Amino acid sequence: MGLHRAKLGRRGVAALAAAGALIVGGGAAAMVGTSNADPVLPVPAPVVGTTYVLPDLLPFKTLDTRAPGTAEVDDEFGAPTGGGEASLRLQTPDGTAKASIVSREDAGKPLAAFIPTAAYSAYQGAATVPVQFPSLQLEVDYNGLDTPGGFSTLGYEPVYNPTTDSTEAGVWHRYQAGAGRWCSTQPIPGVITEDERRCNATKPLSDFTTAQPNIVVTGVIINQGSGNPGLDAAVDLVSTPSTIYDFELTKPEVPTLPTTKPCEEPTTPAHPGGGEWGEDGHENGGHEDGGTNGGHEDQGHEKPDNGGHEQPSDGGHEQPDDQEQPDDGGHEPPACS
Numbered sequence: 001m002g003l004h005r006a007k008l009g010r011r012g013v014a015a016l017a018a019a020g021a022l023i024v025g026g027g028a029a030a031m032v033g034t035s036n037a038d039p040v041l042p043v044p045a046p047v048v049g050t051t052y053v054l055p056d057l058l059p060f061k062t063l064d065t066r067a068p069g070t071a072e073v074d075d076e077f078g079a080p081t082g083g084g085e086a087s088l089r090l091q092t093p094d095g096t097a098k099a100s101i102v103s104r105e106d107a108g109k110p111l112a113a114f115i116p117t118a119a120y121s122a123y124q125g126a127a128t129v130p131v132q133f134p135s136l137q138l139e140v141d142y143n144g145l146d147t148p149g150g151f152s153t154l155g156y157e158p159v160y161n162p163t164t165d166s167t168e169a170g171v172w173h174r175y176q177a178g179a180g181r182w183c184s185t186q187p188i189p190g191v192i193t194e195d196e197r198r199c200n201a202t203k204p205l206s207d208f209t210t211a212q213p214n215i216v217v218t219g220v221i222i223n224q225g226s227g228n229p230g231l232d233a234a235v236d237l238v239s240t241p242s243t244i245y246d247f248e249l250t251k252p253e254v255p256t257l258p259t260t261k262p263c264e265e266p267t268t269p270a271h272p273g274g275g276e277w278g279e280d281g282h283e284n285g286g287h288e289d290g291g292t293n294g295g296h297e298d299q300g301h302e303k304p305d306n307g308g309h310e311q312p313s314d315g316g317h318e319q320p321d322d323q324e325q326p327d328d329g330g331h332e333p334p335a336c337s
């Protein structure tokens with residue numbers, strides 16, 4: 001394989017040289033390196049471990065949105081690197097407006113699991129108060145689910161983490177929230193006093209887990225407002241212990257294979273919309289409109305009631321001996337038996 005590839009490489013170089021495209025001193029490796037330098041793909045491809053959040057915002061739900069505050073998937077500010085083409089745009093035109101959505105897919109996970117994972121990307125398009133950005137919040141039960149009470153909401157904002165977080169407008173930032181400092185809406189014994197609540201103090205998450213070892217997260221919240229007048233901003237690639245939420249207008253498509261091999265049976269269903277992607281663990285089953293039946297699975301692939309799809313046993317469909325593979329046949333994967 002390596003030899004073959006090298007041979008092709010020399011051929012390619014020779015062809016380029018013959019065409020006058022190769023400058024003396026340049027090598028094949030340099031040519032390849034140049035041609036591979038552009039990472040831009042023509043079609044966004046789905047990424048394993050990503051949950052695509054489409055304009056219905058599921059699995060997020062509106063938590064506390066107050067007009068004229070809005071939260072919607074939009075491509076106005078694009079997306080951070082690796083975040084596709086769109087993001088969650090949050091707008092709070094005045095100081096009373098609020099936009100807040102919550103996902104409970106990680107409900108019950110220890111807060112400690114968020115320390116190495118919690119992160120988000122954010123962009124500020126316009127702001128009355130220049131340092132303000134959307135916040136990541138974690139709704140918690142600090143004394144554990146088996147003990148009554150213990151509710152609070154922990155909040156992370158770039159402005160509370162000035163040593164690590166830029167608040168420059170007009171560019172996407174990545175905020176490693178789990179490693180930063182958080183405040184709490186409620187006092188929490190051993191870590192947040194009455195005077196320190198409502199973001200009068202910020203602490204690392206390890207202070208919370210040390211003081212309250214049973215503390216668990218009950219909701220992951222993206223919030224803007226109230227108190228953020230004139231803020232027009234966006235959030236994307238929200239990381240939790242279980243997934244990365246990528247806000248997109250449409251779900252990326254699985255690229256189609258460029259060619260069909262002659263011996264390849266059509267055994268791989270071409271699920272429109274990506275098949276396994278639709279079933280990304282939403283517990284309520286209500287995310288996809290086909291949740292109550294199998295109707296959106298393409299029935300055509302299920303149990304054909306005759307043997308018509310079986311290969312005949314006479315070998316007639318085997319590759320004829322006289323049909324030679326093209327000279328790159330040696331590179332075919334051993335899928336044809």
Ligand SMILES: [Ca+2]
Nearest residue numbers: 144147149150
């Ligand atoms: Ca509790």
Ligand SMILES: [Ca+2]
Nearest residue numbers: 083084086247
């Ligand atoms: Ca996105």
